[in-house]
Amino acid sequence: MTVEIDQPDVVAEVSAAFARYENALTTNDIATLDELFRDDPKTIRYGIGENLYGYDAIAAFRSARSPVGLMRQLAKTVITAYGWDTAVASTLFLRETAPGKVGRQMQTWVRFPEGWRIVAAHVSVIDEPKH
Template identity: 80%
Template sequence: MEIDLPDVVAEVKQQFARYEKALVTNDVAVLDELFRADSRTLRYGVGENLYGYDAIMAFRAARSPAGLMRRTEKTVITAYGRDTAVASTLFYRDTAPGKVGRQMQTWVRFPQGWKIVAAHVSVIDEPKDQKT
């Protein structure tokens, strides 16, 4: 298996950037588009465990658009072959000083394009010895 084919990494970086823009601007239509419409798609959030595309869509539709701005750092995208990739990033919000968010997404290429099939988001106290 080839790891980190440049064209595949570039494609996933582009989709990850679309996701990030949609997240901070609360573009729910794009967020919904980027998750795989499947009952097996899941998203573990900071305060919720969402099983299935419908649950993820309902969460997004009900979420407040306030306070979504953030900055990301140390984003790593690793592609495994031509059709699977993992995107990992740290994120920071000015409204949560001393905290660091961690986000991981598994992306799979389908005939409809790249889709997130699993995501995990958590927030921890920023480790003192790992400040960026």
């Protein structure tokens, strides 16, 4: 079996979904954030200070989170598609409220009948590497 990597149409679709997610995140659009995570008990999000197992836990976290300080600048975003229905989005992010720190985010996206959804996500923050 050969898996086609980075089909342009798939990369474009996931890039659009990722941009939609980023806009929802920075504007605290909880409805869109909830929509973009797969509504499934097997969906996982490891956050900076929390491990969330299942869609319900992720949605509860989103609704309780403070909307302050969500703006960020992305860097080195990479979207890689594996076949027609799976992709990984990886990015670094910087926040003015966290000088000297760099955030890292990875999301696994899967195409379902209702559209592209995140099934697994990981967010972490490290000290900004010294050059």
